[in-house]
Amino acid sequence: MTTATDHQRMEKIVSLCKRRGFIFQAAEIYGGLNGVWDFGPLGVELKRNLKDYWWRVMVRERDDVVGLDGSILTHRAVLKASGHEDTFSDPMSTCKHCKRLQRADQIWPQIEQSDWYDALAEMFALGRLDTPNLQRWAETKGRRDAPNLAIVRNFPVTLSWLSERLERTGGGAELPMREFVQHLATEQFNQTGLVTPCPHCGGELTEPRPFNLMFRTNMGASGDDETSIAYLRPETAQSIFVQFKNVLDTARKKLPFGIAQIGKAFRNEINPRNYIFRSREFEQMELEYFCAPEDGMRLLDYWLEERLRFYENIGIPRAKLHVLTVPDADRAFYSKGTYDIEYEFPFGVQELEGVAYRTDYDLTQHQNASGKPLEYFDEETKAKFVPHVVEPSAGVDRTVLALICEAFAEETVTDEKGKSETRTVMRFHPRIAPVKVGVFPLLKNKPDLVAKAREVHALLKPHMMTFYDEAGAIGRRYRRQDEAGTPFGLTIDFETLGERGDELRDTVTLRHRDSMQQERVKIADLLGKLLPQVM
RNA sequence: GCGGGUGUAGCUUAAUGGUAAAGCUGUAGCCUUCCAAGCUACUGACGAGGGUUCGAUUCCCUUCACCCGCUCCA
Secondary structure, eight states: OOOHHHHHHHHHHHHHHHHHTSEEETTGGGTOOTTOEEEOHHHHHHHHHHHHHHHIIIIITOSSEEEOOOOSEEEHHHHHHTTHHHHHOOEEEEBTTTOOEEEGGGHHHHHHHSTTHHHHHHHHHTTOOOHHHHHHHIIIIIHHHOTTSHHHHOHHHHHHHHHHHHHHTTSGGGSOHHHHHHHHTOSOHHHHOSOOBOTTTOOBBOOOEEOOSSOEEEOSTTOSSGGGEEEEOSOSHHHHHHTHHHHHHHHOOOSSEEEEEEEEEEOOOSSOOTTTTSOSEEEEEEEEEEEOGGGHHHHHHHHHHHHHHHHHHTTOOGGGEEEEEOOGGGSOTTOSEEEEEEEEETTEEEEEEEEEEEETHHHHHHHHHHOOOOOEEETTTTEEEOOEEEEEEEEHHHHHHHHHHHHEEEEEEEOTTSOEEEEEEEOOOTTTOSOOEEEEESOTTOHHHHHHHHHHHHHHTTTSOEEEOOSSOHHHHHHHHHHHTOOEEEEEOTTTTTTTOGGGTTEEEEEETTTOOEEEEEGGGHHHHHHHHHO
8 A cells, every 4th residue: 555655755856866867758848759768868768778788698798698788669460460559459338427448349248248238138129119118128137237227217218219210210120139228328429429338337327438548659761551550669570580690600609598688668558557657658677588388487496586586686685576486367378377577566465577487489470470381390309389488577667766766765863952853865786876976085175186176087987977066165066966876975185185194195995985984095995895796 | 638736957945027036955165083063166947939017937828748537547
């Protein structure tokens, strides 16, 4: 459950993200674009660090995974074969009374399964759909199960329209049952025409509106005819499946092996929500790990553990993660097992990543649709088969948001004079922190300090993201970096210059963000000390 | 898509049918020997469009965005 406190916490996080330059609304000066966000200077560093670390552990440090960068514009046939085009272009209707949103093509099957339909169907079958029977039904079962059906709400008016219609068509005998039900749902025929009732309450449904979760576009000069249709990909996975054969032929890999990809994907979500959590344009980090059929279930569990370890390594504690074993009923029909890795966001426990055993569904679909063999020949067993696949699929933006939520902290600090104030600090793991180290001359108006500080800055710059700041009091600069989540601060002072003896010459103050503790470090030792912590 | 709420400077908040105010932040300068010190100056806002009005940030309508609830989430 989310509470008011969680809500306030989330608002503070959103505010900080804007104030410090992590996340901005897209096209803000034009009023914003629904469900689309831009990453500012700190946000892009954070996001890049996350992606780089994923790529490092998922691709570069493994012998059994190679990378791919597929196109965003996607051939229509790809998404036809994958099932996306059909699944995503259903017309949707809304009930004007109970407000339920439903797939238009499933309305009649649902009506025919509904409680209120049975008695009507029976009367219809027996030829007993006369006024007294209808009225009795409307006042009893109808009132209970379909309170918003026109014949229930307004019996006389609806009946008069129905009678008129029956007269014109020469009695109800030729009228199909569905049309009859539509008449019972129609209160003002002249205004609305025949109404299809809501399966849940009998209320009037809106005209079906096509709702396609995929963004469609047109390619080529010829413009907008059927043949020019292309889509922005709704997931990165499909280009991996489509290029499976090419990678297999060129990368010299044997099963089991994986193909990894990081990239943008687009879904025209009905309702983007929760800050950047559900956006219409988002980024995925996906691995398709191909294997023999008998290894699928084992590898599903293997990858779940690998991925949980990943989140711990970027600073999201295991205790804040939940593993949901997706029940059979909620799983895609082709999946033999799916785990959702969820995080405790302030707005609720929500999915960061799905780890799914997708069987050989995708490759088989593309093999059948393209007519090109996508099989694997095992030299040892001499067996030829379509590989199965386990897919850990993570949301970049969701994980960035989780990192931000996890890092955000407010603490009360009391100074020497006993005055207490709030310190806002982003406790990012040094590995993913946008800026690794702040470099400060203790005082701005002492040229020797400034020169030395610039020297130290230049030393570190090629190796990690740094920030140089000489403006204002030193404490102020520390606190500013706390809000940005910079784990280390280096201050060049008079000791550095050798004014307190040679012992301290060329040493600097290293200040730690979380503890605010300081230590003395030789400039020559800085890289060796800091680099391992930020890698 | 429906219902409810909210939109004034980067942030937090004022006021007003008649020149939009402040604190913090930011920037520049002075000062400053380790945790948002001080002084000076500056930048900067009524989400957008239309209507009513002599005049609208204020009243009305539309629209956009964000938040909450439903719904949706292959």
